[in-house]
Amino acid sequence: MLDSEEDLRAILHSSAVDILVSRQKSRIDVTALLQRAPPRYAKLASVDKSSPTETDEALDDAIITMRQGLAGMVSGKLDMEQIAQSAASARRAVEAAPDLFMQVTRLKTKDKGTYLHSISVAGLMAQMAVLLEFDEDLVDEIGRAGILHDLGKLLIPNAILNKPGKLNATEMRMIRSHPEIGYRHMKKLGGVSNLILDVCRLHHEALDGSGYPLGLKAEQINTAVRICTVFDVFDALTSVRSYKKAWSTAEALTWMYDKPNLFDRKLVLRLGSMFR
């Protein structure tokens, strides 16, 4: 929350890499001030280069290759080549225009469900890995982990997954079993890296130990898993669901930033720096 222009100027002249400012809570017009900020901050006021159609096409590509990669899932084969391709299309779409990517994925989430959620999370995770300066191979692996993180959901009946009303205890238990189901399924198929298995099994863990399935604490949760958790929730908050409207990026960021017991704050800040 910023009270005065002086505060903002002091921050801009500090060595801070990322800052997260709440426009709603601040008492000054942050957007206008940032537009007048020095060139170093030009990114904040830049205009997207890609068109919505390009982003749209990249996402359609990603969905098609993801479906192909997962086609043999039940009979016992994941096509990792296709999965990697799908993650790469998602990554390119985020890189080209993060804001557009968000807009387009938000619009489509309603009818394409889990597929689009996974693609959205994969693209954002890979972009975060780039920001954290991970090497290329790791960036790609993190993207594939994003595509596969909710694999267990595809093995749960749609009637339960998309049920509009309140879930009973059994249904809730089934939905909450998806990380373990996905993990066991991939483990059985073989040829899936430990990082991908961890991300799938642990992406609903929370830093304070209140998550599931294992109730792990912060020190037991690695960065790849933390990145997935952050974007999994961010994507859910900013998407339309049968029971809620889509939150804005700023609302989702503020909500998550206020919960350091659940989410890695450094990652939430970095997430904020991905959007204007």
Ligand SMILES: [Fe+2]
């Ligand atoms: Fe999940």
